[in-house]
Amino acid sequence: MILELCEEAQDFGRSALGAIEAAGGDRLVQAAEADPAQRQAAIEPVLAGLGAWQLEPRRNLEEMEAAAALCRSAGHWALPYPVAARLCRPAAGDFDGLLVVSDVEPAAPVAGLGLRWAAAGLDGQGYAATARPAPAAPRRSAFVTRLDLQPAARVDTADLALALTLPCWTLLGMLDRAMALTCAYVLERQQFGQPLASFQGVQFQLTDAEVERVGVEELAKYALWSIESGRPDAVDDALALRAAAVEAAEIVFRVAHQLHGAIGFCDETTISWMSRYSAPLRRLPLGLTATRTELTRRLGRQGLAGLFSSPSSTSQ
């Protein structure tokens, strides 16, 4: 049992965290919102400098883990760029990235990037996708735009699983940051002559949120391993991760906002930006209920792979 990303991947994640910080960190999303046309020019060189486009997550275990670490670091800064989708670009075809889409109003946060997108439905149907112009300013849309789809070849199970899993690593990075920001805030903010952190009502909310975050971290590693090891139920594992990650995000951001109080709604706090820009990852391709419905449909009566997933193993 090896339950941590390899050292190289962890190092790569740390380098990415530093490189994005050096390029502007939290200001990147604010600048992109103020001037959407500049976001590509501001972010792509940073990722290229890290060697992100040389990563081929499906080539070997280390590269897949490095891709996951990069997505997490991007999430830490709410990087307004579809890093996960780009890292999932399919080997075949002339595409810059792979998006998983719903069959109802397919959309993704890729407005104005001018990239060539492949897309996959949850049934594995492949598409060539074209992003429409942004329907609204990013402050409202968070760069989400409708996609026009043209049917193409089916998408490999592992590709689909990876395209579901890597965005959850980005969301995990956002949860890491939301928890860090909230812990720092309650230690600093004083009311009734003492830090908010000294109140048990505050402490218990934090622990409940942290249990969710750390649970996503473990499920995210498992889903990655499931793809790496070629497991046939990798898509189920990815959907299980997604269901848990979206549920966790609801809890973590609710607690983060509650404990920040009114200042947490304001642009001057990072949590406000994190919260808003987490929305596309939580809503697309499917929100919590729809993700769970799809997972339930796929599990049927077989259940989720685990200690007792063979029917004969349950009833002693």
Added chain:
Amino acid sequence: MDFDMGDGVAGLRTRLRELIRTEVPEDYLGAFTDDPADLEAAQRFCRLLAEQGLLCMAWPEEWGGRGASPWEQTAVREEMWAHHEPRGAQYMGVNWVGPTIMRHGTPEQQRQHLPAIARGEVIWCQGFSEPNAGSDLASLQTAARRDGDGWRVSGQKIWTSYATMAQWCFLLCRTSSEAKKQRGLSIFLVPMTAPGIEVRPIRAMMGPHHLNEVFLDDVWVTEADALGPIGEGWTVVQEVLSFERVGIARYARCERLLQWAPVALGDQWEALPEELRGSWARMLVRARRARLLAYRVVDMQNRGRVHPGDAAAYRIAVTRLDQESAEVLMEIVGGADTSGEDASRFRRAVEDHWRYSVSATVASGSIEMQRILMSRSLLAAR
């Protein structure tokens, strides 16, 4: 990364399941029922495990174990709890009483107690909680009063699992009153047949014989019964709790029952409301989450990096899973015809799980204590 425990552990699981299938009665739902045959079955099974070298696998060879890997120990914990703990009360002796005696016991104590535990012949109970010392354990009042070359112990313990059937008690009491309540506590290994000990069962929803009150009235103990230095009992108790960091593999029973549901219900499964099957899927994800959090603690413990907050996160996740899965499973059996043989067995197992789950967030350190521990770690790290 690699989440595969390997062929060795898989083989051990197969062996344990085969033993359970052939040696544990099909309807076994734990040792603590009104039917004495259940306790006998557990005692028989323990002896069998001991004979096959499977009872104390984690122990060092010197004491009859074979130094099993942490993952083998994990598999044993999972298989036992998933199948309603066919070792009965003896998991306590194996998991922490024995290891604590190995660390702190005198050679005489080790010779007296360890072989008996290793042979699966002895049941221990834990004399910790008192009516006014639950989560605040260090406030306990049971006192050992000096009398000649020994002590007289008087007081009351409560929630003492297995006390009616135990031969020995791992007793924590106060040997001196000092300003700091954690000081002045000592541990004595006391035979339950000692004059002055009275056990009164507390009938409870988890089953009869499970919880008890233990009254101590001038129970005579000597230096030879003390485990570790007098007055240093609190340090030993912290170690005991560290042996129990991962604790019971509650997720394994949840996972087994959840996976069993569609099998037991047969054609009725698809007729269940879609929302309920959605809750079932959610619980399967939560069971996996708790299992992975347990593995995380095992892995960190193995590398000497575990913090109280990590173990607490797992405990919070797994005890909530226990209760939430029990509610979902009760809804599942409530909405189905369970008159068939397998469905009926499934229903009884679910009902037992539901009754037992009520205690999950209270027993072995309440969920509030876990949240306090976890928030300390979380906030101290900033």
